[in-house]
Amino acid sequence: MNRREEPLVLGIESSCDDTSAAVIRGNVVLSNVVANQALHAEVGGVVPEWASRAHLSKIHPVVQAALVKAEVQASELDAVAYTLGPGLQGSLHVGSSYAKSLAWGLGIPSIPVHHMRAHILAHVLEPGPIPSYPFLCLTVSGGHTQLVRVDDPQSMKVLGQTLDDAAGEAFDKVAKLIGLPYPGGPVVDKLAAQGQSDAFAFSRPKMDGYNWSFSGLKTQVLHFLQKEQAADSSFVSRRKEDICASVQAAILDMLMEPLIRATRETGIYEVAIAGGVSANSGLRARLKEAQEEHGWVVHIPPMAYCTDNAAMIAAVGWLDHLEGRQGSLDAAPSPRLPELTTLAGEPAT
Ligand code: KG4
Ligand code: ZN
Numbered sequence: 001m002n003r004r005e006e007p008l009v010l011g012i013e014s015s016c017d018d019t020s021a022a023v024i025r026g027n028v029v030l031s032n033v034v035a036n037q038a039l040h041a042e043v044g045g046v047v048p049e050w051a052s053r054a055h056l057s058k059i060h061p062v063v064q065a066a067l068v069k070a071e072v073q074a075s076e077l078d079a080v081a082y083t084l085g086p087g088l089q090g091s092l093h094v095g096s097s098y099a100k101s102l103a104w105g106l107g108i109p110s111i112p113v114h115h116m117r118a119h120i121l122a123h124v125l126e127p128g129p130i131p132s133y134p135f136l137c138l139t140v141s142g143g144h145t146q147l148v149r150v151d152d153p154q155s156m157k158v159l160g161q162t163l164d165d166a167a168g169e170a171f172d173k174v175a176k177l178i179g180l181p182y183p184g185g186p187v188v189d190k191l192a193a194q195g196q197s198d199a200f201a202f203s204r205p206k207m208d209g210y211n212w213s214f215s216g217l218k219t220q221v222l223h224f225l226q227k228e229q230a231a232d233s234s235f236v237s238r239r240k241e242d243i244c245a246s247v248q249a250a251i252l253d254m255l256m257e258p259l260i261r262a263t264r265e266t267g268i269y270e271v272a273i274a275g276g277v278s279a280n281s282g283l284r285a286r287l288k289e290a291q292e293e294h295g296w297v298v299h300i301p302p303m304a305y306c307t308d309n310a311a312m313i314a315a316v317g318w319l320d321h322l323e324g325r326q327g328s329l330d331a332a333p334s335p336r337l338p339e340l341t342t343l344a345g346e347p348a349t
Helices: 038-043 048-070 089-106 115-124 167-178 184-192 215-231 235-266 281-294 311-322
Strands: 008-013 018-025 028-036 079-085 110-114 135-140 145-152 155-161 270-274 297-299
Touching: 008 048, 008 089, 008 311, 018 048, 018 311, 028 048, 028 311, 038 048, 048 089, 079 089, 079 115, 079 311, 089 110, 110 115, 110 311, 115 135, 115 145, 115 270, 115 311, 135 235, 145 235, 155 235, 167 184, 167 215, 167 235, 184 235, 184 281, 215 235, 235 281, 270 281, 281 297
Parallel strands: 008 079, 079 110, 135 270, 270 297
Antiparallel strands: 008 018, 018 028, 135 145, 145 155
C-alpha cells in the first residue's frame, strides 16, 4: 500500500487533562493538536469535574484545528479512533461521545483504543525507526508503570507493573512535598539537572518479579524533609536541586533494575520507553547508556509523543482499522481497562 492509499484516521484523546486531536495517514502525522488544561495547576492535581467541563468546551475547536492543520475535510476521514480507557470517567465520556457521534454522522467506523497500548504504539509513527518485534516497553505515565512484552501490535503481555503508585505519580507527589507546581515531573527533571544525585540516600525497594512499589519513596521523602526542616527551616529552598536529583536517581534506579533483568531473562534487547515519564532527561540518558553498555537497540519517543497526545490514539486506530477492527456505538468508556489487549474493537463480520 503506498502512502496515498493508506487510510486517513482522526484520533481523539481525552483520558485525563489534555484535550487532543490528530490526523494521520499511515504512520505520517499530519496534525497533532494538544490543548492542556492549565486550570488544574492552582490546586496541585487534576480535578475530574473541571477536566470534564474543559474537555467539553475544547473538544470541538481542537478537532477542527487538527483537521485544518492537516488540510483535510471531515468527509475524507476513513475512521475515528478515541480513548476508551483507562482514565477519568467523565473525561473519557466527552471524547468517546464526540468521536462516536462524528463517526456515526460520517458513516465510518469508530475505533476504541486502550490508552496504554497507544503509548506503546506511538513508536510506529514517523520518524521511527520502528522497533522490531518482539520488543520490551517500559511504559511510565502518571497513572501506570508497566513492563510490557510486545510481540506485535495486537499481542502484548504485561510482565510486571507497579503495585501502588505509578512512577509519574511518585515524581508528582515528591514535587508537591517540595512545594513545586503540578505536574511536578518536568520541574523535578529540570531542577535535578542542577543538583547532585548522591547528595541524599533514598532506599530503592525491590519487589518480586518485574514489579515495582513507589509509595514507600514518597513516605521516605516526607519523613526526611520533616526532619531536615525541623532542624533548618530553609532546608528545602536551599537544597531543592539536590533533593530532586537524589529522588530522581532513586526512581530511575528502581525503574531500570527490572528492565535490565528482563532483557537478560527474555533475551530481548530491543527496548522502548513510553508515557509521560519517558520525557525525563535522566531516563532518556539511562537508555542511551544501556545501549552502549548492554548492546540494547533503544527506542526513545520524540517529546511530542511522550505525554498524552492524540497521534498515538490515531496510530492504534490505523493499525486496528487495517485489521478490520471497529467498535460499536454502545462501547462504554472504562476508567479501568484490565488488559492491554482488551481492545474493545472487534473484527467486523
Ligand atoms: O502519559 P502522561 O502524559 O499522562 C498519563 O497517562 O498519566 O503522563 C503524565 C506524567 C505526570 O506524572 C508527569 O509528571 C510525568 O508524566 N512527566 C514527567 C516528565 N514529563 C512528564 N516525569 C518526569 N520527568 C519529566 N520530564
Ligand atoms: Zn498517558
